[in-house]
Amino acid sequence: MRTNDVMLQTATKVVTFIILMFAVHIFFAGHYTPGGGFVGGLLTASAIVLLMLAFDIPTIKKILPINYVVLTAVGLLIAIATASASIVFDVPFFTHAYDYFDLPLFGETSLHSALLFDIGVYLVVVGVTMTIIQTIGEDE
Amino acid sequence: MSNLVLFPVVIPLIFAAILMLFPKKLHMQRAVAIAGVAATLASAFMLFSKVNSDGVQAVTLGSWPAPFGISMVSDMFSVLLVLSSTIVTLFVLFYSIPTIGVKREQSFYYPAVLFLMTGVNGAFTTGDIFNLFVFIEVLLMASYALIVHGGEKPQLRESIKYLLVNIISSALFVSAVAYLYSVTGTLNMADLAVKIPQIEAVGILTVIAVLFLVVFGFKAAIFPLYFWLPGSYFAPPMAILALFGALLTKVGVYAIMRTYTLFFTMNTGFTHELLAIIAILTILAGCVGALAYFDVKKIIIYNIIIAVGVILFGISQMNAAGVEGSIFYLVHDMLIKAALFLLVGILTVIFGTSDLRKMGGLIKSYPVFGWTFLVAAFGLAGIPPLSGFPGKLLIVQGGFEGTHFWGSLVILATSLLVLLSVVRIFIYAFWGEPVKIATIDRKHYLSMFVPTAILVALTVFLGAGAELFMPFISDAGEVLLNPSLYIDAVLKE
Numbered sequence: 001m002r003t004n005d006v007m008l009q010t011a012t013k014v015v016t017f018i019i020l021m022f023a024v025h026i027f028f029a030g031h032y033t034p035g036g037g038f039v040g041g042l043l044t045a046s047a048i049v050l051l052m053l054a055f056d057i058p059t060i061k062k063i064l065p066i067n068y069v070v071l072t073a074v075g076l077l078i079a080i081a082t083a084s085a086s087i088v089f090d091v092p093f094f095t096h097a098y099d100y101f102d103l104p105l106f107g108e109t110s111l112h113s114a115l116l117f118d119i120g121v122y123l124v125v126v127g128v129t130m131t132i133i134q135t136i137g138e139d140e
Numbered sequence: 141m142s143n144l145v146l147f148p149v150v151i152p153l154i155f156a157a158i159l160m161l162f163p164k165k166l167h168m169q170r171a172v173a174i175a176g177v178a179a180t181l182a183s184a185f186m187l188f189s190k191v192n193s194d195g196v197q198a199v200t201l202g203s204w205p206a207p208f209g210i211s212m213v214s215d216m217f218s219v220l221l222v223l224s225s226t227i228v229t230l231f232v233l234f235y236s237i238p239t240i241g242v243k244r245e246q247s248f249y250y251p252a253v254l255f256l257m258t259g260v261n262g263a264f265t266t267g268d269i270f271n272l273f274v275f276i277e278v279l280l281m282a283s284y285a286l287i288v289h290g291g292e293k294p295q296l297r298e299s300i301k302y303l304l305v306n307i308i309s310s311a312l313f314v315s316a317v318a319y320l321y322s323v324t325g326t327l328n329m330a331d332l333a334v335k336i337p338q339i340e341a342v343g344i345l346t347v348i349a350v351l352f353l354v355v356f357g358f359k360a361a362i363f364p365l366y367f368w369l370p371g372s373y374f375a376p377p378m379a380i381l382a383l384f385g386a387l388l389t390k391v392g393v394y395a396i397m398r399t400y401t402l403f404f405t406m407n408t409g410f411t412h413e414l415l416a417i418i419a420i421l422t423i424l425a426g427c428v429g430a431l432a433y434f435d436v437k438k439i440i441i442y443n444i445i446i447a448v449g450v451i452l453f454g455i456s457q458m459n460a461a462g463v464e465g466s467i468f469y470l471v472h473d474m475l476i477k478a479a480l481f482l483l484v485g486i487l488t489v490i491f492g493t494s495d496l497r498k499m500g501g502l503i504k505s506y507p508v509f510g511w512t513f514l515v516a517a518f519g520l521a522g523i524p525p526l527s528g529f530p531g532k533l534l535i536v537q538g539g540f541e542g543t544h545f546w547g548s549l550v551i552l553a554t555s556l557l558v559l560l561s562v563v564r565i566f567i568y569a570f571w572g573e574p575v576k577i578a579t580i581d582r583k584h585y586l587s588m589f590v591p592t593a594i595l596v597a598l599t600v601f602l603g604a605g606a607e608l609f610m611p612f613i614s615d616a617g618e619v620l621l622n623p624s625l626y627i628d629a630v631l632k633e
Contacts, residue, residue: 073160
């Protein structure tokens with residue numbers, strides 16, 4: 001039996017983008033205020049899961065042909081590489097660097113090496129969450 | 141400050157992440173995994189020589205000052221364990237290549253082993269009690285993946301038990317850490333060692349110490365918390381079993397040894413007395429199991445439990461002989477358990493069964509294998525000059541010097557039972573009427589036997605060359621007995 005999910009699909013098309021925008025906002029809000037790669041990753045994953053619920057897994061796989069295991073590995077490597085950079089500069093592991101820059105549009109902005117680490121965390125969270133959900137979802 | 145401390149933790153992590161990129165490429169998987177463990181071993185040796193020449197090494201992550209940031213500390217004790225665990229992993233990897241099966245190799249077997257190594261080395265190195273929890277979780281995650289890896293029916297059944305036990309003990313672990321924090325206000329182990337003697341509420345600290353003993357006891361499989369171990373370890377393939385048997389329980393043992401020498405020393409009359417009694421009960425319970433079964437895997441698995449008891453008895457004495465004996469025996473036990481599991485693994489491959497009663501007469505067709513097994517069996521029981529002897533001798537001496545001479549007597553008596561349990565395997569499998577066995581390809585046999593034989597040779601070297609290793613063991617014992625060395629290295633960088 002095929003249920004009518006026009007409403008869900010139409011709403012999802014809009015809501016997904018709102019969630020993704022919010023994920024980006026939360027991701028950059030991290031460090032000084034609550035947020036960061038972990039929550040941002042979870043939000044992004046939830047947006048993809050919503051797409052999967054509204055449509056189906058094969059369709060989403062076609063739109064987003066991502067191997068989530070590789071995504072996890074890449075995220076891990078980015079995170080470790082950022083943390084390991086401290087070895088090159090001979091300061092304790094995980095020491096981060098930051099400075100203030102004048103960027104066009106943003107004005108004076110502080111840029112952190114922790115952001116790179118957070119990108120790694122973000123990718124790992126998206127990758128792991130999606131791998132788990134896909135594995136369970138396909139197991140019928 | 142020395143980032144070298146982190147190398148044996150970070151290198152396997154990097155290689156595990158790289159291995160996840162191409163799970164299907166068989167030869168690349170094997171080569172990169174072995175390269176990763178070899179690199180880790182090299183870094184562990186560098187760290188070892190650094191600790192040997194310059195004393196305890198510590199680094200506090202993220203340039204935070206010491207009690208606030210997460211400290212990673214490498215003293216002689218921890219670096220010896222990191223070294224032995226890495227050596228064991230390397231040989232188990234060599235043994236896995238011919239035995240584990242292509243299908244498993246292509247579904248993230250090697251990354252899981254390397255993640256396990258990250259967790260184990262991290263747990264041995266960390267100087268922060270909450271970070272210890274994190275690293276134990278890392279190694280548990282990897283062990284969940286490994287225990288269910290391949291998805292055979294007994295594996296699925298046993299992994300549920302294993303998961304449940306470990307989730308419950310992890311929940312207890314976090315609560316215990318929370319209690320400790322609420323009483324002391326710190327989680328840095330060196331800082332705990334400074335603060336705990338100043339606190340007058342000894343009663344509540346004793347409760348927390350016992351709670352930690354329960355938590356680590358689950359991991360280390362002490363009496364009566366070992367009930368999950370024989371079943372769960374029985375399920376996975378032999379290479380994984382060897383890793384678990386050699387490394388996982390030892391992390392629990394290490395955690396007990398570290399916490400009970402560094403900071404839970406405010407009420408030794410109660411806590412260490414309890415530890416001694418539990419250790420002896422653990423030995424007895426393990427002996428019953430080791431003699432009760434006719435299954436070679438089960439016999440060696442129960443021998444894990446016996447060894448845990450012996451090591452913990454040594455540490456409960458809190459004197460130089462007991463502590464040094466425990467350290468030596470711990471290193472010996474990691475190597476010999478891995479070797480025995482691999483040997484027993486070859487036995488089960490040759491006979492196609494792990495039931496002793498269906499084996500026999502192998503000494504005629506595999507003489508070298510037979511005598512190697514006998515050497516390993518004697519090493520386990522502690523017959524001089526093999527590696528079990530010096531450790532056990534010191535532990536027994538520690539018991540006689542301390543107040544628990546009866547414990548030493550039990551250890552001496554049970555050594556005979558340990559010997560009986562493993563020699564029984566030798567008698568059943570190698571003597572008697574030869575049973576009909578399927579012929580194994582010579583090359584396949586050698587690819588399993590060579591890494592195993594080298595591991596056995598290493599244990600012989602550890603035993604016969606004990607004089608050579610004793611200075612390092614005494615160094616390690618000295619830090620455990622004088623916490624001030626550890627504290628100064630962390631807090632006065």
